[in-house]
Amino acid sequence: MQYTTANGIIFQIGRIDRRHIDRISANVKEPVPPVRVVSVWGDVEEEIPILDDPVYLARMMVYRCELSRRYSAIIAPAIETDAVPNRAEIDDLIAFGITVPDGAMEQLLYTLPDADVDAIAEIVLYQSTVTVRGISEAESAYTVTWMDQPVSAWHVPSSPATYSAEFEARRAAAAQGYNWATFCELDGAEQSSVVCHWRIINKLNWLEVELERSRANTRRA
Amino acid sequence: MSEVEQTLDELELECGVTLHLQGVKQAIVLEFIGEAGGFEGLQGGVTSNPGVLRNFTRLLNYIAGWGVTNEVPADVKADLAMFGGGEFATRSRWVREIMTGAEMSQLFARVLALTFRKQ
Numbered sequence: 571m572q573y574t575t576a577n578g579i580i581f582q583i584g585r586i587d588r589r590h591i592d593r594i595s596a597n598v599k600e601p602v603p604p605v606r607v608v609s610v611w612g613d614v615e616e617e618i619p620i621l622d623d624p625v626y627l628a629r630m631m632v633y634r635c636e637l638s639r640r641y642s643a644i645i646a647p648a649i650e651t652d653a654v655p656n657r658a659e660i661d662d663l664i665a666f667g668i669t670v671p672d673g674a675m676e677q678l679l680y681t682l683p684d685a686d687v688d689a690i691a692e693i694v695l696y697q698s699t700v701t702v703r704g705i706s707e708a709e710s711a712y713t714v715t716w717m718d719q720p721v722s723a724w725h726v727p728s729s730p731a732t733y734s735a736e737f738e739a740r741r742a743a744a745a746q747g748y749n750w751a752t753f754c755e756l757d758g759a760e761q762s763s764v765v766c767h768w769r770i771i772n773k774l775n776w777l778e779v780e781l782e783r784s785r786a787n788t789r790r791a
Numbered sequence: 792m793s794e795v796e797q798t799l800d801e802l803e804l805e806c807g808v809t810l811h812l813q814g815v816k817q818a819i820v821l822e823f824i825g826e827a828g829g830f831e832g833l834q835g836g837v838t839s840n841p842g843v844l845r846n847f848t849r850l851l852n853y854i855a856g857w858g859v860t861n862e863v864p865a866d867v868k869a870d871l872a873m874f875g876g877g878e879f880a881t882r883s884r885w886v887r888e889i890m891t892g893a894e895m896s897q898l899f900a901r902v903l904a905l906t907f908r909k910q
Contacts, residue, residue, distance in 0.1 A: 631817075631907060632821060635817045635818050635821050638817070638818065639818045642818075658877030658878060658879075659877060659878070659879055661876075661877055662856065662876055662877045662878070662879040662880040663879075665876060665880060666849065666852060666853055666856070666880070666883075667849055668819055668822070668853070669822070680816075683813075683814070683816075684814070684816060684817055684818075684906075
């Protein structure tokens with residue numbers, strides 16, 4: 571895949587081993603928003619996250635910067651370009667006491683605007699692992715509906731269990747007969763397709779069980 | 792684009808120069824702030840701690856060089872050549888020379904706003 575920066579630099583973008591990405595995801599914890607407890611239906615209380623809390627927003631900003639910094643450090647092997655870093659700019663940064671990474675590609679990325687680096691990282695991630703974009707594309711391709719609505723639009727009760735994206739991908743991969751190493755060799759779109767398929771199957775199973783239960787209740791009545 | 796955004800990237804100075812501004816690298820700004828003791832360090836006042844003041848000055852120097860896109864005038868460039876350094880270091884020196892303290896605060900605030908505004 572090709573990406574052209576705002577300044578006209580052309581990059582050819584490939585993929586990296588998703589396990590590098592998993593390691594970063596495991597080590598950089600996403601901030602948790604504070605919650606507000608509200609009463610619903612009398613005695614029942616529910617926790618609503620406060621997503622515009624200023625401290626939470628500041629922590630999210632630092633979190634995104636840290637993720638971007640770490641991704642920048644691992645995506646260099648996946649990208650190619652004829653451009654070279656501006657030596658004079660690198661020297662100026664060093665003279666200003668800024669720690670500049672080693673390696674020509676890393677230095678080139680370091681001097682690009684954040685928007686370009688984020689866009690390049692997004693493409694590397696899309697081609698390397700399960701992403702929201704990949705899931706969305708797979709959903710569109712599968713076109714599975716339930717009562718004329720996309721299956722993804724149906725709300726099913728959430729599980730009290732929580733787990734990482736890697737854990738979900740491992741479950742989806744195992745359910746479809748992949749071992750983890752083989753699954754990691756798939757490109758990002760294929761990995762997303764496997765996870766999307768697994769999610770749809772689970773949701774369909776739940777909807778079918780509920781429908782059967784509802785029909786049984788009707789018959790008993 | 793809102794009216795605030797239209798004016799955020801330009802700063803008219805008392806000396807008559809209009810600076811054109813842009814966001815800088817978030818990671819570099821956060822690195823400076825981290826070295827200055829984080830946001831808590833800045834809250835204590837930048838002049839109360841020599842370490843914080845030194846890092847704050849470095850951050851200002853960086854913002855003056857990379858957060859401004861004006862071409863340095865040729866005659867000024869020749870005068871500043873004796874200090875060495877490339878385009879960014881020269882621009883940083885020039886910008887700091889032509890600005891008042893109050894304008895420097897404006898520059899700092901605007902470039903940080905451009906750097907961290909929501910995409």
